[in-house]
Amino acid sequence: MNILRKILFPFAILYGLITAIRNFLFDKGILKSYSFDLPIIAVGNLSVGGTGKTPQIEYLIRLLSGDYKVATLSRGYKRKSEGFVLADANANAEILGDEPFQFFQKFPNIQVAVDANRKNGIEQLLSKTPKPDVILLDDAYQHRKVKAGFYILLTAYGDIYADDFMLPTGNLRESRSGAQRADVIIVTKCPVDLSLDEQNRIKRFLLRRNDKGINQELYFSCIAYDDCIYSENSKIEIGELQGEAKLLLAGIAKPEPFFSYLKNPNDVCLTYPDHHHFSENDIQEILIKAQDSIIITTEKDYVRLKGSLPVEQLFYLPIQSSFLSKGIEFDKKIKNYVGTGTRNS
Structure with missing residues (x-):
């Protein structure tokens, strides 16, 4: 302390x-x-x-x-929208927040909603068809x-x-x-x-x-941790990364285990605050430090970085609770x- x-x-x-x-x-x-x-x-x-x-x-x-029929209801921390939002084809991390958008992308068969007022959010979900x-x-x-x-x-x-x-x-x-x-x-x-x-x-x-x-x-x-890292259109087994220089990037509360699982001596590690919104300056910093090496990030950061970094460079590491x-x-x-x-x- x-x-x-x-x-x-x-x-x-x-x-x-x-x-x-x-x-x-x-x-x-x-x-x-x-x-x-x-x-x-x-x-x-x-x-x-x-x-x-x-x-x-x-x-x-x-x-x-x-x-x-499952629905998730989150506050949508650091989202740029207000009030109740039910995820649809127009949703992104800025509208929903990174974690709800992650749910939406990974589980297309559920309803994903955000509302700081949970009572109102539940009432809105119950008014939808199908009802959860x-x-x-x-x-x-x-x-x-x-x-x-x-x-x-x-x-x-x-x-x-x-x-x-x-x-x-x-x-x-x-x-x-x-x-x-x-x-x-x-x-x-x-x-x-x-x-x-x-x-x-x-x-x-x-x-x-x-x-x-x-x-x-x-x-x-x-x-x-998963045995592979994933990009938008490919995957690489973790074992194939041994000895390969890469950039590891995390904007989560406690990134040390993520880095520890993947890090080799020649890797570059970048940390950002939890739920960080990446600016254009951040993107340029990442690209300069990564050079031509692959960039591996967390699932939560991936949904915010996707579209801002080259598809062939950007990968994420899935995790599950066990x-x-x-x-x-x-x-x-x-x-x-x-x-x-x-x-x-």
Whole structure:
């Protein structure tokens, strides 16, 4: 924790008090939460950024879209449009935001919508034909105006929420007690060889901080990287890149694992802020530093860079969320909620 964050500790106390009062008012029904007549799953976190919400939403899409009409609803962070937008043939990353546009490109059989007002967004989706069977709320854990029927709380390995402080001293959006609203907690971005002893230690640490812990399920997941990188019209196996100089580019919250998976000694790495909109100067910088070598970026950055860099140079590395264990149990829990619930409350 740097010195500035320590100095700002009184503001963290004030911010924590404000969020605690807000949650109390929702808990007591003084501030109204709205329910809807279909299953709604909210995926989110207590801390800001970098917990793997996008791979988890995509996991749920793959799990459910074969049997149900699925819709995703996101805020559309840093998009240049306003209000409710339902993705169509004219959609792009500037209209939807990078993550929703990624959903739209990867899963053409689902509805993808954005609206900062989740209540209005759900109402708009329910007025469309076909009407969705289930809605996935992306990054909506603190959006309490809508009462989801199932809450998935994500916390990243090595950056567990129970070890953190409120903003601006730490990275928490609300108190650690907010974890009690979750139906399941997933520790994301774990090492693939995380031992059972370490998993049990984390489980004891998290659930003893949570009065509802006895009723919650805890899961552990990792990021599974693809064996290939992809461009608009070709792919290359990762093994073929050994010893080849390339430019690695990431505008995500925590890019270190991405770089570590791909990096060779002669590679150039460029980092940009999360959800960065690439300017013409940025594009020129990338081209100068890449020269004639290939450029590999994340899926989220690819949807913003596509069309601005040469097709033959620009590639992306897909990722998926993968459970270390109990994945079948998690799938059954989700399918049971969606299949038996006609109402999200």
